[in-house]
Amino acid sequence: MKRDYYEVLGVSRNATKEEIKRAYRRLALKYHPDKSSDPNAEEKFKEISEAYAVLSDDEKRRQYDMFGHAGIDSQYSYEDIFRTADFSDIFHDIGFDFGFDEIFKKFFGGFERGFEKRRKGRDLLYSISINLEDAYFGTEKEIEIERNEMCTECNGTGAGAKSKIISCPICNGTGEIRRTERTPFGHFTQITICNECKGEGKIIKNPCRICRGTGFKRVRRKIKVKIPKGIKDGMHLRLEGEGDAGEKGMRPGDLYIEINIKENEKFMRDENNLITIKKISYPEAVLGNEIEIETFEGKEKINIPPGTQSGEVFKIKGKGMPSLSKKKGDLIVKIEIDVPKKLSPRERKLIEELAEEMNIKMNKRTFSKYWRK
Structure with a gap:
């Protein structure tokens, strides 16, 4: 390895x-x-x-x-x-x-000499953006790519009908140009690809009328991509053989799909766990309550004990993201206490009574001025 x-x-x-x-x-x-x-x-x-x-x-x-x-x-x-x-x-x-x-x-x-070498097709890269929900359940997307495919007119040879293929007179069929320079350290040989035959070692007298001697044609193709559930942002899927065609019968390259996952309004992903923020009222935090939490698969109920503080977290096992190994993460629920910005007269009176009961001294001038806004 x-x-x-x-x-x-x-x-x-x-x-x-x-x-x-x-x-x-x-x-x-x-x-x-x-x-x-x-x-x-x-x-x-x-x-x-x-x-x-x-x-x-x-x-x-x-x-x-x-x-x-x-x-x-x-x-x-x-x-x-x-x-x-x-x-x-x-x-x-x-x-x-x-x-x-x-x-x-x-x-x-x-x-190797240029015309003896045959290259596989070039790999291609395509980026897809998906929702977090798509990553949760898995999905299938159809994409359209542009790639080189073998020219059907000349079967990838690049030669037109009855065309002659001759050895390149510039490089003598090697596909390479060698230049040797003498330096103070000795002889240095530089090898470059022959520009006349583009490294092939052979020249086509009458190129194919469709591909103009390249052996390829540019084609747009629609391809369906299956995205597995649990895939992570930045991962690559490999579609074997869906890249550019190879030279003269060599296998085609592969198509790599780069996955970009958009941010979700309700959930944040942390590896295989999902994190969500749930706002509860002050009475629920003080007295406790059974509340509903949204998940990708419906609603789950959890018990909030009396005296719950803002920032406390609760875990719902197995309700996070699936992973490629099939094991699911957890759903982490972070509690925030929702403090109202507006109160009815009765609500304000009850809060004032609670403050008195708890021996909290309130600046009534500031308190009244604020709630009159």
Whole structure:
């Protein structure tokens, strides 16, 4: 099982690019197989290099932070991970006079030629907003997405009828352009994708009239998404095979559904518990009463004992949110004593009598002035 990339490099999840680079430079010097006596140096060097290649690339890091290793492994091959990483200045700084393409060949088996490589389809991300009640009961939503699907005119080849496919004369069919520069530290080889054939190694003389040689067509599709009860805000659902089509027969990508749960007027969620505020009158707080509490499944009754204070909480077991493991949380009822802002003459008289009974001295001038408003 792969370790967390941040843990591998020994940096925090909010580390800057420079901090990530410094961490990799230190570890590369420590574990380079030609310099280290550690018997596991080669494996450790592979591990730290992969972690740096992902975390030093903004898009790959975003995918990793969102989906973890699954987001990288499902979308990128080893070649994809390392192709955009810039290791040259790091290796020069620590005294190694070669480019990373040589290291990749030695430890990872080298890059594949562009036209031999076929990529799976790109994963897609779609955000859905639902109500807390939807998260409580579970629901089904229909969404509309736009994605690449295989062109049915050319069956994804990109070639028109009777079109010739020739080897690219610029890269000689490799899909890559190599440029070697001599530096004070030795020869440095840079590999880039051939712009003429876009890394395919082959050129289509007469592209498909529908997809213009891409092998794809842009299509809008409606998809039904089942949202399980108990889902939490920020969770992602994975719909396998519902992303972009893959290149030339490779499997399609996946569609990730990001769940956003709107705030609810009556309930606040705390993990699998629900919290609600219930206002009661002063007489109910003093004398106690049986009161009704609203839940998503109807009304529940609870007993308020005499002398209940504002801020006290009561728990109704099993009436909170369901969880994905089927066990429900509790409903937490927080009591607030509702102090009236207006009183009838009789109510005011009774309150004054109660104050006298309790030996509470009232400033009648202030009291009368306030209640005349």
